[in-house]
Amino acid sequence: DADVTQTPRNRITKTGKRIMLECSQTKGHDRMYWYRQDPGLGLRLIYYSFDVKDINKGEISDGYSVSRQAQAKFSLSLESAIPNQTALYFCATSDPSGGADTQYFGPGTRLTVL
Amino acid sequence: KNEVEQSPQNLTAQEGEFITINCSYSVGISALHWLQQHPGGGIVSLFMLSSGKKKHGRLIATINIQEKHSSLHITASHPRDSAVYICAVELIYFQHRGSEKLVFGKGTKLTVNP
Numbered sequence: 001d002a003d004v005t006q007t008p009r010n011r012i013t014k015t016g017k018r019i020m021l022e023c024s025q026t027k028g029h030d031r032m033y034w035y036r037q038d039p040g041l042g043l044r045l046i047y048y049s050f051d052v053k054d055i056n057k058g059e060i061s062d063g064y065s066v067s068r069q070a071q072a073k074f075s076l077s078l079e080s081a082i083p084n085q086t087a088l089y090f091c092a093t094s095d096p097s098g099g100a101d102t103q104y105f106g107p108g109t110r111l112t113v114l
Numbered sequence: 115k116n117e118v119e120q121s122p123q124n125l126t127a128q129e130g131e132f133i134t135i136n137c138s139y140s141v142g143i144s145a146l147h148w149l150q151q152h153p154g155g156g157i158v159s160l161f162m163l164s165s166g167k168k169k170h171g172r173l174i175a176t177i178n179i180q181e182k183h184s185s186l187h188i189t190a191s192h193p194r195d196s197a198v199y200i201c202a203v204e205l206i207y208f209q210h211r212g213s214e215k216l217v218f219g220k221g222t223k224l225t226v227n228p
Contacts, residue, residue, distance in 0.1 A: 041220060042118070042200070042202075042217070042218030042219055043200070043202070043218040044218070045215065048215075058215075088155060090157060092157075102147075103159055104159065105149075105156070105157035105158070105159075107155065107156050108155045108156065108157075
């Protein structure tokens, strides 16, 4: 079974709709991240969380919100989706203990906003 | 100006060839990551480097901190190596709070033909 899972894997929605993307992990990591990937651009950080009570904005947080319901769960919401939020969204986890802070990515959610 | 530049953007090789992908960055970093994104979209971490060289199977990653440059080499390339290879750097000014904000390059698309 995958260590980092995302639901849904694909979603098509309309402008103005509220959308929630969910991420779950079984790695026991405190740190979780949400990124978006657009064609021709690198991955960009939306929000990150170092534990349940520590949530921080990334470089492109406008139009998004997050909820860290538990250590294992980190959800991303689009309050009122707009077409330029069409992108591939990735959740990731990491654990800095041991000195090698490798990031583990989920499979991605392809979101299309019409 | 992009903080992380990768070259080439696209690379086509014949099976068995030696591959080199380059990454240059313009900011102070604490570490550099190489990631592999499969055609299906999934992302896997290959290496994390803060100095020197690391090797895993046919993959070798090197970093020169003074020159702000890293290379990813693939020996005896194979069609299954076809993927997008992404360089990402951890910005050093985030270290004071233990974060590791990653800045990503746009990726190098590698195609290895049989």
